[in-house]
Amino acid sequence: MPGVVIIGSGPAGLRCAQTLAEAGRRVTLIGAEPGLPYNRVALSNYLAGDVDADELITHSAQRLEELGIELRSGLRVTAIDRSARTLATDSGETIAYDRLVLATGSQPFRLPLPGADLLGVLMYRTLAEVDAMLATARQGGRAVVIGGGLLGLEAAVGLARRGMQATVLHAVDRLMERQLDHASAGLLAQRLRAQGIGVELAAGSVAIAGDTQATGVVLKDGRVIPADLVVMAVGIRPETGVAREAGLTVQRGIVVDDQMVTSDAAIQAIGECAEHAGLCCGLVAPCFAQAEIAARHLLGEPVAYAPQTDATALKVAGAGVWSGGEIDAADAQSLIYADPDGAEYRRFLLRDHRLIGAVLYGETGDAAWYKSLLGQDVRALRSKLAFGRAHAEKELAA
Ligand SMILES: Cc1cc2nc3c(=O)[nH]c(=O)nc-3n(C[C@H](O)[C@H](O)[C@H](O)COP(=O)(O)OP(=O)(O)OC[C@H]3O[C@@H](n4cnc5c(N)ncnc54)[C@H](O)[C@@H]3O)c2cc1C
Incomplete structure (x- = not known):
């Protein structure tokens, strides 16, 4: 008998699976990333050396088994057949569902700059990407982070703490401009500079220099900031590919109602891939809240999602x-x-x-x-x- 299938084993998918499993529902959780589910939010603490890789794991295999969650990791869903209620996967396997929950999260945005696909240019989203950063950091050298938002700053601080000479390039005239005013952003820039981290404001990047391997970032004023590693942290886009191809209503994210139900009554969407009342979230708290609502609706409870005001904290800057x-x-x-x-x-x-x-x-x-x-x-x-x-x-x- 097919049960509830959840695509995406990030925080939203996992929370929904856990709530359903604790209520006795059979759940299959499919995740494209290999291995056990981990705490994405704590990747910055891992990069900075404050926690080990083991400490990132949120659910051991034994815990998942106890809960009755079947985890299929390293498996990507490539298509949804809504009339047959089946999923196609990159392994060639077909998986049936009664109810489907999409928790496919976001993709980091890769600036379409010349050289953006050179070796040594990384995004900041997954454990695999952080492990690749750490492999470069072991050799020291220079890191340039494009993006002075929360993630970019956490990446720069982490890489500096791992021994790299780090510089943040931010296209806007103040750091974290969506969260900080000029005065607080100025204090933060001062603090980062005192830690030896370069901060270049109003510094638009126009290209990545290098033949096969990135060697620097070219700014719009013509300067080249040398780099052995370039990290792009310039925003995210909801991952909506399979939903769009299956004909679900997708705007920026997969459009859902207050019960997180999509334009197909048998399919819900939660977390960063979902768009509720015209908004997609980018923080983990609303992802958890949406996951709870989706699960409770599936369990037959009368629930409705009500967005809360967002709040953010910078984790690893020492301030x-x-x-x-x-x-x-x-x-x-x-x-x-x-x-x-x-x-x-x-x-x-x-x-x-x-x-x-x-x-x-x-x-x-x-x-x-x-x-x-x-x-x-x-x-x-x-x-x-x-x-x-x-x-x-x-x-x-x-
Ligand atoms: C370094 C870092 C630090 C952060 N720090 C904070 C913080 O301090 N506070 C905060 O609130 N938020 C923070 N965030 C954001 C937070 O991690 C996200 O809001 C949260 O992870 C979103 O959860 P999600 O489950 O919606 O998506 P994701 O975590 O993106 O999980 C989606 C999963 O679905 C998988 N997937 C996608 N498509 C498919 C498919 N077709 N088949 C199978 N699997 C698929 C993906 O591989 C991924 O594993 C941080 C993010 C990063 C990267």
Whole structure:
């Protein structure tokens, strides 16, 4: 008897499989990557040498067996036959399903630059890619990371900690511009430079230099930044190939309703491959939430997905950096606390007395509290907001 088949053994697919298996449903989890499921978010900690490869594994073979999840790793689904309810795979095998969940995630975007496919140009998405970076880093040399967003910075810090001379090239005039304002981004750039990491802003890349192996990155101002390794971390695109070919409705991602059901009632989509209310997610928390909703809907529970405000933290820069909600709201009021020595910076954006965004640089211990305040009326906390939860609660109680 076919049961639920999930394509993609990343965090979304695995969470959905686990919730279904714990409720006694038979689940087959098909993943194109080899080996056991691992924690993609912790790849930056692995690259930086803070955790071993073994510690990345989230579910051992024994745990999967106990749960009753059949993992088919190293197997890629190449086509979905919706009328026969079967999947074709790159091994030639045909797999039947009753219900199908697509959790195919995203592909890193490869800038279409001359030389982008040279040896030594890597993306930053999979364990295999990080292992390839580590193999190069063992010989030392120079690494250039294209992209000064969260992933690019984590890649640069990790490679620097592995002994490479790292430089980040960012096309925009401030780092992590979607999460940080100019002041906090400036402090972060200063901190990275103090760690010996090069930071080039407003530095558009136009080509990768080299014949077969990358030897540098050519900037639009004509400079060439030498490199033995080039890492591109410039964004992601939902992986929608098999869904699109099967005739499901796909815009940027695979279009789903509040129960994560696609345009075919027998097929759901979750995680970064899915598009809900016009938005595709790029963080792991909404992927987990969607996975739970999909599983609970399959189990017959009345559930509906409601997106939460995004928040992100930089993991390995040696400085606390956290940001949540709207950062670039021109119509918002800002409350700012800035220590002139540059160690602490906090900014809170308010609209109609509600906290709509926050940036913390330095002390980030109260990030979860600030996240819980997003969207709330903070009039009573206004003068205390910048000084953290303990202070605010003490003052309010007084
Ligand atoms: C280095 C790094 C650090 C990150 N750090 C953070 C962080 O700090 N915080 C945060 O919130 N998020 C972070 N993220 C993002 C987070 O990892 C993603 O949001 C999350 O992995 C998305 O989960 P997913 O299951 O939707 O997709 P994925 O993790 O991409 O998993 C999809 C899986 O499906 C497989 N697949 C695709 N097509 C097929 C097919 N046809 N057949 C079989 N298998 C297929 C893929 O090979 C892949 O294994 C980070 C990402 C990276 C790369």
